[in-house]
Amino acid sequence: MILDGSALRDVLGVEVPEVQVSAVTNDSRAVSPGSAYVAIKGFTTDGARFVPQALEQGATLIVADHPIDGAPTAVVPDTRAAMARLAVAVNGDPSKDLTVYGITGTNGKTTSSYVLHGILSSAYGAAKTGLLSTAEIIVGTERRPAVRTTGEAPLVQGTLARMRDEGVQYVVLETSSHGIALQRVAGTHYAAALFTNLSRDHLDFHPTMEDYYLTKRRLFEWTDGPKLANSDDPYGARLADEVSGTLRFGTTTAADYQAVAIEQTSAGTDFVLRTPTMELPLHMPLLGDYNVLNVTGAAAIALETGMDPDILQRAVADIPQVPGRFERVPNDKGFEVIVDYAHTDVGLAAVLDVARAVTEGRVIVVYGAAGRRDPAKRPKMGAVATQKADIGIITTDDSYDESPEAIAAEVKAGAPDHEVILDRREAIERALATAKSGDLVLIAGKGHERVQHLPDGDIDFHDATVAAELLSERG
Numbered sequence: 001m002i003l004d005g006s007a008l009r010d011v012l013g014v015e016v017p018e019v020q021v022s023a024v025t026n027d028s029r030a031v032s033p034g035s036a037y038v039a040i041k042g043f044t045t046d047g048a049r050f051v052p053q054a055l056e057q058g059a060t061l062i063v064a065d066h067p068i069d070g071a072p073t074a075v076v077p078d079t080r081a082a083m084a085r086l087a088v089a090v091n092g093d094p095s096k097d098l099t100v101y102g103i104t105g106t107n108g109k110t111t112s113s114y115v116l117h118g119i120l121s122s123a124y125g126a127a128k129t130g131l132l133s134t135a136e137i138i139v140g141t142e143r144r145p146a147v148r149t150t151g152e153a154p155l156v157q158g159t160l161a162r163m164r165d166e167g168v169q170y171v172v173l174e175t176s177s178h179g180i181a182l183q184r185v186a187g188t189h190y191a192a193a194l195f196t197n198l199s200r201d202h203l204d205f206h207p208t209m210e211d212y213y214l215t216k217r218r219l220f221e222w223t224d225g226p227k228l229a230n231s232d233d234p235y236g237a238r239l240a241d242e243v244s245g246t247l248r249f250g251t252t253t254a255a256d257y258q259a260v261a262i263e264q265t266s267a268g269t270d271f272v273l274r275t276p277t278m279e280l281p282l283h284m285p286l287l288g289d290y291n292v293l294n295v296t297g298a299a300a301i302a303l304e305t306g307m308d309p310d311i312l313q314r315a316v317a318d319i320p321q322v323p324g325r326f327e328r329v330p331n332d333k334g335f336e337v338i339v340d341y342a343h344t345d346v347g348l349a350a351v352l353d354v355a356r357a358v359t360e361g362r363v364i365v366v367y368g369a370a371g372r373r374d375p376a377k378r379p380k381m382g383a384v385a386t387q388k389a390d391i392g393i394i395t396t397d398d399s400y401d402e403s404p405e406a407i408a409a410e411v412k413a414g415a416p417d418h419e420v421i422l423d424r425r426e427a428i429e430r431a432l433a434t435a436k437s438g439d440l441v442l443i444a445g446k447g448h449e450r451v452q453h454l455p456d457g458d459i460d461f462h463d464a465t466v467a468a469e470l471l472s473e474r475g
């Protein structure tokens with residue numbers, strides 16, 4: 001849509017010069033003629049520095065929190081809020097025509113999002129469904145890798161508009177706390193919301209756990225339709241108490257949607273979903289207690305938004321592999337090689353429990369901790385790996401500008417017996433060389449990711465591909 005001066009004044013609620021705007025971005029490098037460039041004061045730099053580039057590339061309007069000499073500027077009190085409002089308006093408020101399911105929580109967002117997307121695709125057809133997630137953005141049958149969990153508002157609203165225009169109806173929007181706090185999803189109409197759990201993470205961004213929780217709670221405050229919270233989790237139980245209309249899911253009798261009679265089989269997991277009105281036996285191809293919770297939440301939201309139970313039952317049986325989540329690397333060596341995205345102490349503990357449950361042999365884990373993020377979790381990850389695996393090799397995750405040696409030393413503080421091999425390929429190679437028939441090698445931390453961020457720059461690295469290469473080199 002093209003917004004003229006008067007439409008822009010309505011959207012922004014401030015004085016705007018007589019200009020026309022057909023797109024919006026906060027990245028000067030992405031400005032095309034007719035764009036509004038929103039100059040955001042970021043955590044590392046000030047977007048105002050890039051106004052000359054934006055103008056040179058054809059920006060017709062600058063949105064900033066202060067007047068900018070020689071540029072047609074709208075001065076707003078909050079640039080991120082203004083960007084969200086512009087992104088909604090310029091894309092014709094796409095979420096009002098879609099059924100958007102928001103999924104938030106510390107662990108299990110991506111898995112729950114894929115599970116719900118898989119269920120919706122089987123029930124309503126792939127062409128009718130979409131997904132914005134950490135791993136991929138899926139529009140109908142087209143898939144592409146995502147850059148972050150919840151992109152900036154122009155990406156979110158632009159993708160929702162494309163979905164609307166291509167006939168998609170049901171959209172799963174993985175919603176991170178950064179996404180909520182930095183207004184990346186502001187103005188989105190959520191038809192339903194799901195909360196998986198909350199544990200220590202992102203404390204480099206949120207000053208306290210309370211702030212982290214309250215940020216996630218906002219998603220539930222915005223949602224008019226069905227809201228489901230995991231009542232096995234203390235924060236989920238609190239959320240259900242605090243936001244009226246929230247239903248509970250979990251494995252205890254406190255839950256409105258309760259998973260009972262859980263049995264792991266070699267082909268997956270069987271359980272019965274006890275709902276307020278029926279008992280629905282379900283079989284899913286996924287392993288692990290946490291996936292029972294992920295599927296229970298997704299199934300509950302599907303039923304609460306009107307899905308037929310028989311259709312749901314078939315859809316759950318057909319849930320596809322989630323990229324990088326307990327992903328098997330096929331091989332003929334007699335041991336299992338699994339890639340998993342677990343990158344917190346809680347996630348690592350959960351996936352190591354699954355690894356232990358499905359193997360008769362030893363569990364060998366290759367793991368590390370990322371740079372920039374909450375350093376307090378590093379020794380905790382070491383302690384969890386020591387407690388739950390037979391052999392541990394500490395390696396480099398995404399260290400960004402932090403020293404890989406220093407991060408590994410912090411992890412090792414919790415795992416004094418674990419060897420440190422900083423080169424991730426070498427660490428994986430050592431684990432594969434150590435494994436014997438019946439063992440399970442778990443490569444944890446990076447899941448679906450295809451790039452490793454290191455102090456000297458980014459390199460291509462995809463755990464499943466590297467493991468497959470090393471396995472074939474071993475003959």
Ligand SMILES: CC(=O)N[C@H]1[C@@H](OP(=O)(O)OP(=O)(O)OC[C@H]2O[C@@H](n3ccc(=O)[nH]c3=O)[C@H](O)[C@@H]2O)O[C@H](CO)[C@@H](O)[C@@H]1O[C@H](C)C(=O)N[C@@H](C)C(=O)N[C@H](CCC(=O)O)C(=O)O
Binds near residue numbers: 028039148
């Ligand atoms: C803390 C955070 O989220 N930061 C994001 C934020 O950075 P920022 O606001 O500090 O931006 P900045 O780098 O200081 O730059 C200021 C402004 O100048 C602009 N700029 C900059 C350079 C240039 O040449 N031209 C230009 O216009 C930038 O686009 C930005 O608007 O805006 C940038 C542009 O969109 C993001 O790239 C950046 O994500 C960083 C890289 C990041 O790592 N974010 C992570 C923490 C994140 O968002 N994670 C969550 C949660 C994941 C989870 O659940 O685990 C997610 O949703 O992915």
Ligand SMILES: Nc1ncnc2c1ncn2[C@@H]1O[C@H](COP(=O)(O)OP(=O)(O)OP(=O)(O)O)[C@@H](O)[C@H]1O
Binds near residue numbers: 106108196197324325
């Ligand atoms: N419900 C859950 N509870 C605890 N751990 C889980 C749960 N679901 C998945 N996990 C573990 O956490 C890892 C990350 O899962 P997933 O990618 O679904 O979470 P996420 O919330 O999307 O993470 P991120 O926000 O970092 O993208 C998985 O690989 C698995 O090991």
